[in-house]
Amino acid sequence: MPADPTPHGATASGAGSTGAAPGDGGAPRRLAQMALRDLPWEVGVAKPDPAVVVDGVTRTFGGLTAVSVDHLEIQRGGITGLIGPNGAGKTTLFNLLTGFDQPDTGTWSFNGQSLGKLAPHQVARLGVVRTFQLTKALSRLTVLQNMLLGAQGQRGESFLRALVPGTWRAQEKANTEKAMELLRRFKLDAKKDDFAGTLSGGQRKLLEMARALMSDPKVVMLDEPMAGVNPALTQSLLGHVKDLREQGMTVIFVEHDMDVVRDISDWVVVMAAGRIIAEGPPESISQNQAVVDAYLGAHHDAPLTVEEEDQVLAQAEKAIAREEQTDGDVLSTDAGPERTER
Numbered sequence: 001m002p003a004d005p006t007p008h009g010a011t012a013s014g015a016g017s018t019g020a021a022p023g024d025g026g027a028p029r030r031l032a033q034m035a036l037r038d039l040p041w042e043v044g045v046a047k048p049d050p051a052v053v054v055d056g057v058t059r060t061f062g063g064l065t066a067v068s069v070d071h072l073e074i075q076r077g078g079i080t081g082l083i084g085p086n087g088a089g090k091t092t093l094f095n096l097l098t099g100f101d102q103p104d105t106g107t108w109s110f111n112g113q114s115l116g117k118l119a120p121h122q123v124a125r126l127g128v129v130r131t132f133q134l135t136k137a138l139s140r141l142t143v144l145q146n147m148l149l150g151a152q153g154q155r156g157e158s159f160l161r162a163l164v165p166g167t168w169r170a171q172e173k174a175n176t177e178k179a180m181e182l183l184r185r186f187k188l189d190a191k192k193d194d195f196a197g198t199l200s201g202g203q204r205k206l207l208e209m210a211r212a213l214m215s216d217p218k219v220v221m222l223d224e225p226m227a228g229v230n231p232a233l234t235q236s237l238l239g240h241v242k243d244l245r246e247q248g249m250t251v252i253f254v255e256h257d258m259d260v261v262r263d264i265s266d267w268v269v270v271m272a273a274g275r276i277i278a279e280g281p282p283e284s285i286s287q288n289q290a291v292v293d294a295y296l297g298a299h300h301d302a303p304l305t306v307e308e309e310d311q312v313l314a315q316a317e318k319a320i321a322r323e324e325q326t327d328g329d330v331l332s333t334d335a336g337p338e339r340t341e342r
């Protein structure tokens, strides 16, 4: 193992990356986990070095409170998994933090700078970008054109540059080179002239992630990056997410698959009915009764975790054993409130 004494220095994986699934992470992963290791597993807990801070953010749709977050801090340089049953408010929270939607109340900031009332491109320019659950790759543009759309400072700036042709061409060339470097990293370079609409679902997810990186973000929010992706590409996508942390980015991702969450998260935040109901390292989450209750009560369509299944089975076995022991006396309640009999 090579010693790596420079935690935030240039990463080895950068320019030379060939697209092979990167490793499990070196110094950045260890640093992120060490920074979070001794924190209490409490909702709203202060992080040692928060990149994003959310305070009192609420969003209602008619009578429905989709998001109601009192306080949330996201540790810089770590991978934070955002989980919760369907309709918990995860996507709405992403929309709010990145300027795609505006809340009823609340403030939120990146590096101490308020992001309230900013449009998505302004938020992106400050370094906070997101991808979408349903990929937004524009199908009638080529892969390369999609990438160039992700370059920083598209609109007004490009108009000004157009008045100074030399500058414009230089910028265009630099953007194209950067796009090609990213496409090589994501193994999409051979498809640069294909229409995005011809890509598979997994390749579009890769394109979406690559495009997000065109603006050199500091914080990347990924909404279900693995959903609908075949197993071969899942590994590659997972590697790329870990790679973002290796390059010093802060990652927040929404995911339903608990194996994925356990594999790559340094910290997990759980939402239910708009609120944050638990926070902690991945291993803390499946032991948390509020989380289990939220999932069981939500009739969600995501699979239960192994721990959740074990818990349900254990409760059922206990109830059956009790019934057998008492020989039909099913009125006994000493093992807790859960009753499986009807």
Ligand SMILES: Nc1ncnc2c1ncn2[C@@H]1O[C@H](COP(=O)(O)OP(=O)(O)OP(=O)(O)O)[C@@H](O)[C@H]1O
Pocket (backbone or CB within 6 Å): 061, 064, 065, 066, 084, 085, 086, 087, 088, 089, 090, 091, 092, 093
């Ligand atoms: N534009 C909207 N208009 C009305 N209701 C909305 C709107 N957007 C979201 N909601 C509602 O807000 C709640 C939270 O939705 P959201 O999509 O944020 O949940 P989620 O946790 O991302 O769910 P999933 O895991 O299914 O994607 C849901 O009840 C949803 O129906």
